[in-house]
Amino acid sequence: MTTGPHRPTAPAGPPVSRRGLLRAGGAAALALPPLLGACSGSGRSGTVRVVGVADQQKPLGTLIERYRADHPDARFSTSFAPTDQVQTVVRTQLAGGNAPDAHVLFPGSGSAMSMVELARSGLLTDLSDQEWTRNIPKNFDAAYRHDGKTYLYSAGSSVIGAVYNKKAFARAGVEPPRTWSELLDVCAELKAEGIVPIALGAQTPWVTQLISYALVPNAVYAENPGFDADMAAGRATFAASGWADALGRYQELQRRGFFNANPNGTTFEQQTALVAGGRAAMAVQVSAVLATFREAAAHPADLGMFPFPGGDDPADQWIPAGIVVGLGVAAHAENPARAKEFIAFLGRQENINRWATDVSAIPFTRDATTRIDPVLTDFLPLVDARRAVPFMDQSWPNAEVQPAHFAAVQDLLAGETDVKGALRQMDTAYRKQP
Secondary structure, eight states: OEEOOOOOOOSSSSOOOOEESOOOOGGGGSOOOHHHHOOSHHHHTTEEEEEEEGGGHHHHHHHHHHHHHHOTTOEEEEEEEOHHHHHHHHHHHHHHTOOOSEEEEBSSSSSTTBHHHHHHTTOBOOOTTSGGGGGSOGGGHHHHEETTEEOOBOOEEEEEEEEEEHHHHHHHTOOOOSSHHHHHHHHHHHHHTTOEEEOOOTTSGGGGHHHHHHHHIIIIITTOTTHHHHHHTTSOOSTTSTHHHHHHHHHHHHHTTOBOSOGGGOOHHHHHHHHHTTSEEEEEEEGGGHHHHHHHSSSGGGEEEEOOOOSSOGGGOOEEEEEOOEEEEBTTOSSHHHHHHHHHHHTSHHHHHHHHHHTTOEESSOOTTOOOOGGGTTTHHHHHTTOEEOOGGGGOSSSSHHHHHHHHHHHHHHTSSOHHHHHHHHHHHHTSOO
16 A cells, blocks of 8 residues: 555654555645755766655665665765655656656555556566565565566565554553454443544545555455455456445444544644544554654553454454555666665665564564564464455556545545445546556
8 A cells, every 4th residue: 555554754844644555646736855856967976866755764764874884985865755746756757767766666556656557667677686586475476576577675564453542542441442343332432531532634645545444354355355356357346345345334433423523634644643642542554654653652652553353253353464665766767786786785684674673564574583563463463364465556457546545535534425436436447447
């Protein structure tokens, strides 16, 4: 997901957005960071230009410094921006031949800056000759590879669940729920205590998708693991599937007053502050943004995370888990050798571990030195039991479905459409030719 999950580390100023694999338009009108708006001059000086999204700032900052310790002659310029801006500006630069050497790249397909979309257009450099690519698990091929070639570097996968404030839960005398029915009861008790049960920052488009993604695994894939193939073959639609149940439950949370007031007027940053400060109990989010929530909290240990229950059988809980946002090398990079060398450095196990730790992800390959964020403890058994499905957009055939989903959820929250109308919008977008 244009997570995040998924995710988004900020430049100067407050943290900005991530997405999982997301695409949106509203923020594109904002002033661009100087390096993001710049053209190609840095390449001729031998400086490797890197553009990423917010959640990549911390791992890239750390790993660039480690790389330069062994390559003191290497020079980098980095810029980090919201997903919306990156999707607009970097995509244009790639097509115009003046893109950064290495840039944010989303796994799979389904967004304007996804691996498949850019590889189809001949805008990426093949990384298949690098050693780390041999360790990519076969079931992750669709996220990293197109037509048998590897174009994406990503450290591993993140999960979507509920980031929650332990003190808020304690004030209401509740524990993390394990079923949908328990979730409704917990939300009612939190609300009675004057605590917003679920903070929702739907003004930030990529946030709109996360509750859908948390509910769809149980509503769709638990019954039909081959749903994506059925969609691709024209044997299934969003409207005639468990997606209707998932969006219906999304609406139920709003109808019962379990969200903050005016979700469509609330940003990701405000959502984060509500939970970090204890005014809201939880937010459905991608694990890659945990660092952002922890930075906003007075006591980071007050925050935990649990699988958001989409069904009523805790022994058959399904979750979304997707490859985190990574990097690609532009096909027309001005410093391709240095950019590829840096990617190869990132592919060392110790650096895969470091990146994954910074974004609370599960490394795509592990060794004895790998340490998983303890907050993911409740998610690992579900991943290992193969009850985790990729973020839905990573298998969508074009870059139109995701923004249609964003808009449909915002319309649902505003009362401007119903579930059937929302899913018709998504089915129409799905059928568009890439």
